[in-house]
Amino acid sequence: MKNILTLLAGLIFGIGLILSGMTNPANIISFLDVTGKWNPNLAFVMIGAILIGFFAFRRAENKPLTVFNEAIHLPGKTHITKELIIGSVLFGAGWGLAGFCPGPAIVAFGAGLKEAWIFVAAMLIGMILHDQIYLKLAQLKH
Amino acid sequence: MSDLTFISPLVGGLLIGLSAAILILTSGKIAGISGIVGALMQVKNTPKDHYLWRILFIAGLLSSSYVYKFFAPLPTSEISASNSTLIIAGLLVGFGTRMSSGCTSGHGICGLSRLSVRSLVATISFMVTGVIICYLLLHWTKF
Structure with a gap:
């Protein structure tokens, strides 16, 4: 049951991205x-998602157990590091260059879009x- | 363009929120795409249940275009970036999201839903950078 719901969640996430226009880089x-020629419509994607996410995560924080009574471990919320900011800036640069972020790129990859295949391959290499490499080199320095 | 163009983004957003809600409340996992994909490429010291939920979620994402086509024609994807730009952008997105532990979904949606200061800082950082890059590309370059 849990596995079917996870697959379904991925499917709903993808359909949400397609419907919202996120899979079209020109919209981004x-x-x-x-x-x-600013088109602010995509702000509604975030508004819609947070509208539901807010209640789901509030429930998860107040009672950190899933509906199947398994523990929910949530990451910290206040730890602001150099990596957080530099990483986000690098990500934002790539997002602005191509108009793809990871979710929509994977969906477009699934649709067989050649450009998305190129982008996703490079994204996997970047990861x-x-x-x-980077993490291991950083560990060596310490 | 009609005045109702915000409806599809809003409904799409509600679906994304619903998906994040299902994942956190049934599996206890966060719907952060870069984290899910990145962890799938980890091969060392992974616990027994490391791969399954991630593979299932990504399989759902990958098949969503196929399922969508049963109900409506797939919207077009207009891509102006050249192949070399796509490669540079992909490298930046992959490296950057792993460094900051999240992307538009993990920080922008799940993190902001939790009112996380950390995710707010990340979201502002990538949004502002995206705006600057677009400004430079669209209004500065003359070729």
Whole structure:
């Protein structure tokens, strides 16, 4: 049951991304182009998602047990590091360049879009570069 | 463009929120795509249940276009970036999201839903950078 719900959650997430217009990089670019022909509509994606997410996560924080009575472990909320900011800036630069963030890129990859295949392949390499090389080099320095 | 163009983004957003709600309340996991994908590529010292839920969630994402097509035509994806730009952007997105432990979904949706200061800082950082990059690309370059 839990596994079916997880698969369903992925499916609903993807359909939400397609319906909202997030899988079209041109929409992302026009959302970020605040000094040009700004299209603020994508702000509603975040508003809609947080509207539901707020109640779900409040429930998870007040009672950190799933409906199947398993423990929920939530990450910390206040730990602000150099990595958090530099990483977010690098991500934002890539997002603005191509108009893809990870979720929509994976959905477009699933639709067979050639550009998304290129982007996702590079994204996976970027992740490996961070986790397998950068992190290890950073550990060596300590 | 009609005045109702915010409806699809809003309904899409509600679905994304519903998905995050299902995942946290049934599996106790956070719907952060970069974290899920990144952890799938970890091969050392992974617990027994490390892969299954992540594979299932990503399988749902990958098949969503196929399922969507049963109900409505798939919206077009207009991509202006060249292949080399896509590669640079992909590398930045992959490296950056792992460094900051989250992307638009993990920080922007789940984190902000929890009123996390950490996620607010991350979201402002990537939004502002995205705006600056678009400004430079669209209004500064003359080629």
